[in-house]
Amino acid sequence: MSHTPTRPTFLLDGQPIPFEPGQTVMQAAQAAGVYIPHLCHHADFEPIGSCKVCSVRIQGRVATSCTWPASEGLVVESETPALNHDRQRLVQMLFVEGQHHCPFCEKSGNCHLQAVGYHLGMQDTHFVHERPRHRLDASHPDVMLDRARCILCELCVRASREVDGKSVFAIGGRGLNSELIVNSPSGLLADSAVAATDRALSVCPTGALLPKRVGFAIPIGQRHYDGADITQRPEDT
Secondary structure: OOOOOOOOEEEEOOEEEEOOOOOEHHHHHHHOOOOOOOOOOOOOOOOOOOOOOOEEEEOOEEEEOOOOEOOOOOEEEOOOHHHHHHHHHHHHHHHHHOOOOHHHOOOOOOOHHHHHHHHOOOOOOOOOOOOOOOOEEOOOOOEEEEHHHOOOOOHHHHHHHHOOOOOOEEEEOOHHHOEEEEOOOOOOHHHOOOOOOOHHHHOOOOOOEEEOOOOOOOOOOOOOOOOOOHHHOOOOO
């Protein structure tokens, strides 16, 4: 008589989560249909743990769930008031460090940052707006880069390198001077190998990278997150 071996599990907010060897806490949670807020993580790419929004408490210490290996008997807390408060503050800082004016952005309703903000109950930015000056690159005939909307998640960097095979993007500078840079002699998109069909554009969670001449093609009210919380969109990984 055949016997299917029982997969090992860990506890996430008291719920047993089965996992496969080599999976992270985030990967196992997603496979089980349990949402952990995140921004820089995407199932198609290796995790880097840069945004810290997915931080959870594991055995008493705070760690990023996208990089922490799942193991038998692990006790993980995610949905706690303290963790969600910290996540909300991180998202609020991203809003004030950029220029995310949702009512005027063509990515509104399809924006991962906006959706996470709604999920966390964000009603204001809390912090004083810095109104930084970010360079806009509209030099390319088919692609626009608005650095004021970039959250430095590096998803486009990884997609351009690993999927598109072009390595168009990278993060340059340090601290508050960090920004998305373009690999071309002039530093402009027009002189790069980027194309509107690149994975680097479609994986951008905000309106930082957009194809030109297709804005507002989907009416407000019919967009991805208009009628559903991000937790109801399990394909958004």
